[in-house]
Amino acid sequence: MKTFILRRLLHTTLILLAASLLIFLLYALMPGDFITGNVKLTDEREAELREIYGLSDPVLERYAVWMGNALQGDFGYSLQQQKPVLTLFNEYIGSSFLLAITSTILTWLIAVIVGVISAYKQYSWFDTIIVIFVFAAMSIPSFFIGLFFIKIFAVDLKWLPPGGMITTGSNATGFAYVKEVLHHMILPVAVMTLLGVGSLTRYFRSNVLDVIRQDYIRTARAKGLKERTVLFRHALRNAMLPAITMIGFELPALFGGSLIIEKIFNWPGIGNLFMQSFTVRDYPLLMGLTMLIAIFTVIGTLFSDLMYRVADPRVKLQ
Known part of the structure; x- marks a missing residue:
């Protein structure tokens, strides 16, 4: 286990270094930036700002400076917000986590229960409705569902606020x-969960369908165990093993999946900040946010591998 963790940490470090270079080059080589996009600046002031922020230096030299500062916890300075990138992380990350964690818990809870019941009642009217709902939910774009919910529940029925985190002017x-x-x-949580x-x-329905056809499930039923015990203690436990690998991708998805939703509902989170930065080409902030998602991705992958070993002791980590 220790050897595996050390080896994975080394691989993680190399992956993050490669990702940092790719992320920096992606934004550095894009045409234009926050300074050139500001039409109010004179040519002299623009040249002065580019010199102050080092935007006139060679790309690899700028990357070395950025990476050296990042290793010390400094991911740069947001030109639009006029604040350090890490300061903005601290201000907005809590709101994003609040949305994402709530929707993730609800999503997994609903998916596990509905998936197991749908598999158990295969080809029933309940299973048919669930299959239709699943493909509909996977096909409809997130922005359409978000705007549709705002139209119905906020504009027409006036049951819920259309956006924001608190009412404007609230104390x-x-x-x-x-x-x-x-x-x-x-x-926003309803849309993200949907x-x-x-x-x-x-995914759970397919896994449970495979598991309930196994011999040990027939043996459990032959012993006279209750069907609920067979499904949720034996079948679901083994059906959950492949799903553990998906947990690692939930961590970066907490941010990546909420970008459009936060923008639609004007939620003051990392996703909304990310979309705002794109419009003004605030590359230092964009690089920091993208690097944050990359860090969460590799950490989540390592976590899922370790969790799989804990859930199934038969698995050997090499």
Whole structure:
């Protein structure tokens, strides 16, 4: 186990170095930047700013400086927000985690229960409805569902707020503030859950269908065990093993999957900040956010491998 972890940490370091170079070159070689896109600047002021921020230096030299600062915890300075990138992370990451973790828990809970029942009642009317819903949820774009929900529940029925994290001008504190945030969370969480539950339900349904045909399931039923025990203690436990590998990808998906949703609902999170930075070509902030997602990706992959070993002791990590 120790040898495996050390080897994976070495591989992770090399992958992150390669990813950092690719991310930097991707943004550095793109035409234009925040300074050239600002029409209010004179040529002299533009040249002065490019010199101050080192944008006139060779690309590889700029990468070496950026990477050296990143290793010390400095991912640069946002030209639009006029704040360090890490400071912006601290300000916005909590809101993104709140949305993403809530939707992830609901998605997995619904997918596990519905997937198991759908597999158990294969070809029934319930299974047919679930299959239709799954393919519909996987086919409809996220922006369409988000705008449709706003139209129905916020504009027509006026049950829920159309966006934001709190009501404009609100001075709520304590429990009133928590209640207000939860009220604003309902629509974006519902959309994110709806988008994620389709593919995950299909995945669990397929796994459970494979497992319940195994001999040990027939043996468990022959022993007189209750069907609920057979399904959720024996079948689901083994069907969950392949799904563990997906947990590692949930960590970067906490941010990547909420980019459009946060923008649609004007949620003050990392995703909304990322979309705003694209419009003004704030590359230092974009590089920092992209690197953050890359770090979460490799950490999540390592975590899923370790979790698979814990869940199934028969697996040997080499």
